[in-house]
Structures are given as structure tokens and as C-alpha cells.
Amino acid sequence: MFQIDDKLISEQLFEKNFVCNLNECKGACCVEGDSGAPLEDNEIATLKEIYPIIEKYLTNTAKKVIKKHGVYRIDNDGDMVTPLIKNRECVYAYKENNILKCAIEEAFLKNEITFRKPISCYLFPIRVKHYKDFTAINYEEEKICKPALILGKKLGIPVFRFLKEPIIIRFGETFY
Structure with missing residues (x-):
């Protein structure tokens, strides 16, 4: 670990090579885990605002769950x-x-909205955890991402380079 300002950063972001390989993993990160994707406070209002636009891309089951529980929940x-x-x-x-x-993201890519997706999803496999005195920025190793590790190694692209855009969105150009 090393520190920049109030952020503790895992060395694995620089040591591990990683490039998402959707053709191999099939988007398993949208299914695996013991909870939904973490959301920032400001993302709740955004999800409520964009819901009518993204609704057409959702499954009927998803629409029913959102109607019953809302666009987010507390885990x-x-x-x-x-x-x-x-x-x-x-x-x-x-x-x-x-x-x-x-x-x-589909609505974003079709220029229907300006919000790409929750930042925790965009940053994955980087996980950000806020503590009282610092923010931890870690690499989360998942077996479902083995194809990404293989492709990243083949291409020689470390995690922090692959995730340059979301890192800049979340922490700023100067931090990157």
C-alpha cells in the first residue's frame, strides 16, 4: 500500500494486468457477489431521474423488482x-x-443519458471503501475475472491503465 493525500492505494492496481473480456466471462460481475453494486449518494437521484429512459432496456422481472423496492436498496x-x-x-x-x-450503460452509449453507470461498476475490479480518516482503493480479485487477467497479461495492461477513465471520473486527472 502507498498513500496519496488521504487515499491508501493497493500496489496490485499497478502489479496486476487486467482487461475485461466479456466474450469469456459473459458479464458475470453483474451476477456474482453477496450484494448489489455499491452506490454513491449522488447516484440515487440520478437513477431515479434516468429510470424512465432506461426502463425499456430492463427485463420484466427487473421492472417488477424496481416497482416494488425502488431503484436502490440498503444492504x-x-x-x-x-x-x-x-x-x-x-x-x-x-x-x-x-x-x-x-x-x-446501453442508454449512455446510445446518447440517451449522460450517466454511464454507477462508478463502482465502472471501476470494477477496483473497490473504494471510505473510512473516517482515509479512503482505501483496492483491487478485488474475483475468480470470474480470470479471463480478464489472462487478456491483461497478454496485452501488458495493468489495472490502473485499463481503468484510467473511471479513475479520473472518480478521483480527478491530478490524482491519476
């Missing part, structure tokens, strides 16, 4: 997260050609 740790369908996939995930994709 067992007290954190705001995306809702899940049957404690599995994120409500914002949908399948296209047997690959899970994000309905929010």
Missing part, C-alpha cells in the same frame, strides 16, 4: 446498492447474445 451492511433479482443478478443487467450487459 445488510447499511450500504446503498443496486437491487438484485432473486439475490443474483443486478436489476439493471440484461442479456444480449448470451452476455449480460448494463441497461444504464
